[in-house]
Structure formats: structure tokens, C-alpha cells
Amino acid sequence: MIPLLLIEDETDLGLIIADNLQSAEYSVSHCADGEQGLFLFHQLKPAVVILDVMLPGMDGFAIAKKIREVDTETPILFLTARTQTVDVVNAFELGANDYLRKPFSLEELKVRINALAQRNQWQYQKRFLQIGDYVMDGMRQQLQYKEEILNLSFRECELIKMLYESKNKVVHRQDIIQAVWPNDRFFTGRSLDVFISRIRTYLQHDKRISIVNIRAVGYKMII
């Protein structure tokens, strides 16, 4: 989970923002003033700081300056009132990375956060899986065998990823289903078996690879 720090004194607005950013990806810590903000910054080492310019006590600029004294990397996104146009210049001089004028749509905020957070997040993603003689590009959703490139669908890709990550180990049916079909809480059908069947044909060129069934338990990818 990627930690975010939100410093915003309007409690209701802060809560709404925190609530909406909170997701499978992000965990949001929210506080209302600069001192607490700086404390939390050092505590959490957030991926992105979202910083209201107008704050009681230490204002946003002062906080940004403090942060930049010890850290020049962590992206800072300023929230400004619509009126304070000029201050934006100030913000960027202090090392801000982006800003949003209030009122803004939460969607827009999300997009910006994604953009800012992603730079650092990128390194954690392992994009290419070497599966026997195959290479799967999890980002592009492609499976390559020698010169041949096969486009995978999203679920096919997720399924291969899941099996590969637990290669040579049994993966339980229920776990696969929860991972690949997260929304279908009443998934009862047999799609999983169908997908396994299809994946087997995809991977048939390398005889060392096989996906074996453990009856009534799950599957195991062997390499």
C-alpha cells in the first residue's frame, strides 16, 4: 500500500478527500496543521504529500520549505483557493510538483496523485516474467515465444501471473478466483477451468511447463 499524507485544515473536506483516495492502492494519513504534518511526514515517508496552502499556524509554503530542506524527492501537490493565483509561482519555486485549484474534482485529484506516485512506484513492479522459454509482459499483456507474440486478455494475464508467482506450489481454487475475479462475489461458474485449459494451449510449446490439477484443491504450475 502506498502511503499518502494529506495536510488540510477544513475537516470535512479533508475527510472527503482522504476517504476518496483511500483504496486498495493508497493509505491516506490526514492531519490538520503543519507541525503534525511534518511529524507525520518523517514518520510515514509518504509517496506524495497533498498540502493545502492556507493553513492556520505554519502555512503550506512554510511546510513545503521545511520538507524540501531534508527531502527533494517526494512529490508535493498543493491545494490552493481559486483566488490566490499568484502564489502558484511561489509554490513551484519551493519545489512543488503540481497544484490544484479549489474546487477540484476528486477524479482529477486521483489522476494527479497517480501520476506523481507512479514515478516511485514503477520500480516495484516487475513487468516481465520469464516462464520457461516464454516471456510474459505483464504490462502489455503479451506472451512471447521466440518471435511469436500472443496478446493476452486481462484475466488470462492475471491468471498466469498468479500461477507463476506460486510456481511449483499449489494454488487454491478459491485464492485464484479471489485474485482474478475479485468483484464476482457469487462466481460459481467454471470459467477458471476454461481459462486454465486455454492457458495450457498457450504454453504448450515448452514441454517443461505444465499446469497440473490437484483435484478438489487447485492448480500448480510446474517449470
Place this chain on the structure above:
Amino acid sequence: MIPLLLIEDETDLGLIIADNLQSAEYSVSHCADGEQGLFLFHQLKPAVVILDVMLPGMDGFAIAKKIREVDTETPILFLTARTQTVDVVNAFELGANDYLRKPFSLEELKVRINALAQRNQWQYQKRFLQIGDYVMDGMRQQLQYKEEILNLSFRECELIKMLYESKNKVVHRQDIIQAVWPNDRFFTGRSLDVFISRIRTYLQHDKRISIVNIRAVGYKMII
């Protein structure tokens, strides 16, 4: 390259200035009168306008006024004859950001331009997106591939921006629609898919770029 606009009627001086500002950073467009100047302003959306006060026809103040009617951001730097001291006040009231008295040293001009351009530099970071071998100019809504320049429509441009800002991550259909079609609260059609299709053909020259669909979820731009 950061575009500058120079409006100066003394041809020789204009050429010298243009020549000296022209560099790896800046591309200078030069014209001799206000009407052409305004035309070029809208065409180029320059980072800084360098504006002689004394011009035949529309004078510098009138041009600045015209510009400020539609744009309050772009810095304007006035060039004034040594004699017209008082008019400087006038200039700043019209939204000038700096001025230089003739004769001035080219070094000084450079320094001022740098200062003005840098202030808005963040705009240019956002303005130009390097997308693989392409460069998109978000302000002029143009997509450049090598020598080839393609004019984009507003929504095409917004869509590319949105996907690029969250590159290598899934962007949800709903989020795209909210961002690119903000007013259409009852957007039901399939324009998004059509636009995706078109953008794919625009970006097809660079094989590293692809936009993959995640069924029932959204799209992901991969670079």
C-alpha cells in the same frame, strides 16, 4: 523548445535580437507589427512576448491590452526607448511583467527572458509531453513525430494527456469520461472507444507505445 515572440519594427534590431535569443532552449518568432503579432501570439502561444512600445499602427500598449483580454498568464516584456520614462507605469498597469530601456545589452535581455520563462516553466513541463518518440504540445494541441506535425482536437488531446499522466496504469472508463467529457452527465455513447481507436492510429509509429483495454474496466497506456 520554448517559443518566444518578438514584436519589433526596426528590422535590423529585430533580427539581431532574434538571432541572439535563438538557442537550444528558445525558438524565436519575429514580426514587425501588432496585427501580425497578435496572429502569431494565438498561433504559437509563446512562453514570453517581447514587445516594442513604439510600433507603427497598433502600439505596444494596445497589443498588450489585446493579449491580456484573452490571456493573463503569458509574461510580457516591454522594450522602450530611453526617452519614454513615464509610460513604464502604463505598461505595468496593462499587465507587463518586465521592461528594458533601449539600448540594452543582449545579455541583460537573456537574463530577463530566462527569469520570465522559468517562472512559467512548470507549465512547459506539463505543456510538452514526451510520449515515446512523439512529443505532444498540450497547449497547441499538436502531436509531433519526427518532422511530422498532426493537429489534435481538444478531446483527443485531453484523452492522450489523461492516459499519459497515468501511463502504465489502468485508467477507469468512468474516470476518463468524467475528465474528458465533464459536462455530459448522461454520456452513454461510445465516443470514448472511437477516440481510443483514433489515438491508437496516431501513435502507431512508435511500436513501444500501446493502449491496452481491460475489459469492463478501462484502458492502460504503455510506454
Place this chain on the structure above:
DNA sequence: AATTATTGTTACATATTGTTAAAAATAGTT
């Protein structure tokens, strides 16, 4: 061996997306 439960496979139904063309809306010009 017969029965049963589970999985393998194929075919098909359905929903979503890809693509193209044409219609409608919009902006710009005369």
C-alpha cells in the same frame, strides 16, 4: 465395475470493444 464428483474441452451466448462511415453539432468565413 458402477457410481459420483471433479476437471477438460468444446461450442455457443452475450457483453464489450474495435473500426469505419455517416450524421449531427460546432466553429469559422464569406
Place this chain on the structure above:
DNA sequence: AACTATTTTTAACAATATGTAACAATAATT
């Protein structure tokens, strides 16, 4: 206003992804 060019939406059909059903194959149990 009328015409033009451009942008955007709609419509139509093709292609693809995914879920379901049907039946075959296999393993476990009786």
C-alpha cells in the same frame, strides 16, 4: 444567413473476451 471545414456523436457491423452449458474424460469412492 449561408456555406465550409472541423469536431464530435451516433450508428452499424466486426472482432474479441468472458461466462455458461453440454458433454467427455478422469479420478475417487463405493
